[in-house]
Amino acid sequence: MSGAVAGSSWFQRFLLPGFALKAVIIGGGYATGRELAEYFLTGGPWGGLFGMVFAALLWSLIAAVTFAYARLVQAYDYRAFFVALLGPGWIAFEAAYVIFVVLILAVFGATAGAIGQALTGASEYVGTLLLAIGIIVTTALGTGAVERMFKYVSLLLYAVYALFLLLGLWNFGDRIAAGFSTTVPTTGWMLGGATYASYNIVGAVVILPVLRHLTSQRDAVVAGLIAGPLTMLPAILFFICMVAFYPGIGAETLPSDFLLRQLDIPAFHWLFQSMIFCALLESGAGAVHAINERIAGVVRARRGHDLGPGARALIGVLLLTLCMAVANRIGLIDLIASGYRFLAWLFLIVFVAPLLTIGLARLLRRPSTPLAGELPS
Numbered sequence: 001m002s003g004a005v006a007g008s009s010w011f012q013r014f015l016l017p018g019f020a021l022k023a024v025i026i027g028g029g030y031a032t033g034r035e036l037a038e039y040f041l042t043g044g045p046w047g048g049l050f051g052m053v054f055a056a057l058l059w060s061l062i063a064a065v066t067f068a069y070a071r072l073v074q075a076y077d078y079r080a081f082f083v084a085l086l087g088p089g090w091i092a093f094e095a096a097y098v099i100f101v102v103l104i105l106a107v108f109g110a111t112a113g114a115i116g117q118a119l120t121g122a123s124e125y126v127g128t129l130l131l132a133i134g135i136i137v138t139t140a141l142g143t144g145a146v147e148r149m150f151k152y153v154s155l156l157l158y159a160v161y162a163l164f165l166l167l168g169l170w171n172f173g174d175r176i177a178a179g180f181s182t183t184v185p186t187t188g189w190m191l192g193g194a195t196y197a198s199y200n201i202v203g204a205v206v207i208l209p210v211l212r213h214l215t216s217q218r219d220a221v222v223a224g225l226i227a228g229p230l231t232m233l234p235a236i237l238f239f240i241c242m243v244a245f246y247p248g249i250g251a252e253t254l255p256s257d258f259l260l261r262q263l264d265i266p267a268f269h270w271l272f273q274s275m276i277f278c279a280l281l282e283s284g285a286g287a288v289h290a291i292n293e294r295i296a297g298v299v300r301a302r303r304g305h306d307l308g309p310g311a312r313a314l315i316g317v318l319l320l321t322l323c324m325a326v327a328n329r330i331g332l333i334d335l336i337a338s339g340y341r342f343l344a345w346l347f348l349i350v351f352v353a354p355l356l357t358i359g360l361a362r363l364l365r366r367p368s369t370p371l372a373g374e375l376p377s
Helices: 010-026 034-039 040-072 078-120 124-140 143-181 188-198 208-213 218-243 255-262 266-303 310-330 332-365
Strands: none
Touching: 010 040, 010 143, 010 208, 010 218, 010 255, 010 266, 034 040, 034 208, 034 255, 040 078, 040 124, 040 143, 040 188, 040 208, 040 332, 078 124, 078 218, 078 332, 124 143, 124 266, 124 310, 143 208, 143 218, 143 255, 143 266, 188 332, 208 266, 208 310, 218 255, 255 332, 266 310
């Protein structure tokens, strides 16, 4: 896949990358509030907000450099990107990304199971299985289907989070004000924001297939800068509502479900939990689609044709079988608290540090010919 798609719209050039990045990041802990409790609420209400703004700024910076470098070297899957950036060291990112996918899909599976059980009382396996089927079907249909899902789920998601904030302010606005008036130390917000940003910013290379719509380096930089705020906005709206029940809500496995019970509006409870399921679907589909496109790049280079729906579905089945098995053995809180911090350090080493040194230096030189040469398998 190379070059921009003819007739790319303003939405595809500037907003789709941000929607896609949000799609990869929001699943699991973000959508349920678990990650926000783990990395931001510990710094208190104001410290949490500072940390979230800091994380959004980091996302904007790294996404802008990532998108610009990807377009420079014409790399629209993560394997091609890291071959150009790291040379033979590209395999280090591949190993790190496999760990990442196993972990996040395990989190998504555990979360979908918990949501299904909370709503219907059914076994956790039901929600997990429905999520797996949705991911497999969507990714089997290819990039176009994944992009359409990013667009429509994003519109649903922003609308539901905005409504959630309005209902929260109406029902316990006084508690939110009291929470922000609480005098607590704000220490640690920068570390929390940096940690959260570090393991999540890998989404910037997960979504490389949607960058085929960019028409210039200006498009790449603007799309990257917009991506940070677009990605963090729903989290900030949700965090404000969480402050109403600070600090106790920090111990909840599903803070979203706790807040919905406090609102006690059954119809909205179903709407919000359904939206979270859709967020899990777009996140999981984005992660699996990145692997499909990585494999498809090799198939196109060697055999001259694309990866078919059947092969894409089979890859999804194999990945999800492994990841959902992990989900059933390890709890959601342990997965987020331990595994994500490990990933933060891993991606700082194999992605962020090389990008902001080697990648940025090459961007500033602006070579006239692509750097991506022939790609190994």
